[in-house]
Each structure stands twice: as structure tokens, then as C-alpha cells.
Amino acid sequence: MSNYNKIMMKNNMIALASRITETAHKLIVRELELRGIHGVVPSHGGILTLLFTGDPFTMKDLAEKIHRTKPTVTVLVDKLVSLGYVIKEKSRKDNRSTFIKLTEEGWKLKPAFLEISESVNSLVYKGLSDKEAECAEAILGKIKCNLEELEEPCSRALF
DSSP states (O other): OOHHHHHHHHTOHHHHHHHHHHHHHHHHHHHHHHTTOOSOOGGGHHHHHHHTTSOOEEHHHHHHHHTOOHHHHHHHHHHHHHTTSEEEEEOSSOTTOEEEEEOHHHHTTHHHHHHHHHHHHHHHTTTOOHHHHHHHHHHHHHHHHHHHTTTSOOOGGGO
């Protein structure tokens, strides 16, 4: 193996993670479309998963919980509104607050999301021992923490 290949193998973590994410996203979209669900993309997943708890959330709450900016969440929610999966409802207590809630059509997505999540997870962990899975998650957690250190220090105790 050439030195270039050795260097590229050692310094290829971000590219590899990106390809894994891209492949997983393609798989998720394909699985959604096979179930007749069009227009929903993986970036909607965090929002829908939170709403599947049954609790209404404000845009601010959603943004904080899925680690996205409020403008990004607004765009994602607006798309889900246009698809008929969520509604925006003004708070009865504070007219400045708007809550996001699932519609009846939105609730119908839950079984497909659970099936797809289980399917993708079984592929991700296929052939990995419990120890290997734990190790992979710990390593990825450390990398995430390292990259986020510029924003705010991570607690290394989490890994």
C-alpha cells in the first residue's frame, strides 16, 4: 500500500462519515417512497420523532432539541405543514407562541418511521458485536465532541 493510501485511510474519517450519512439518507428516502410517503426527508425525522411523543412543541423547543437553528426548523416545519403532516396552532395563553402538532395524517407516519428506523439500524449494526457497536458509538461521540469544542466544551464523561 502506498504512503498516499495509508495517509488517506488515516485521514478519511469525515469523508467516510459523510458517505455513510448520504447512503443512509438515500435508503431512508427510498423506504419512505416505497411506503407512498413523498416529500418527507431525513431532516424531518427529528421533528417528527419529537412530535410522535404526542406533545406540542414551539419552534424554539424543536430547534433546541434537534440542534438546528430556528430558521432551519421553520423551513422544515413549513414543508411538513404543506404536506399536511403538522399544523401550527397559536397558544391560548400567549398569542406570541405557536405550537407545532401532528395532524391525523402525521400520526399515520409513525408506523413507517418505526419500521424504517429498525431496518436502517439493523443494517448499520449488521455484523458488529455489542462491544464493536459500543466502541464505534464511543469513537463517533468523541469525534463529535472534538468538533463541537469550539462552540462549547463537551463533557468527556459522556463517552
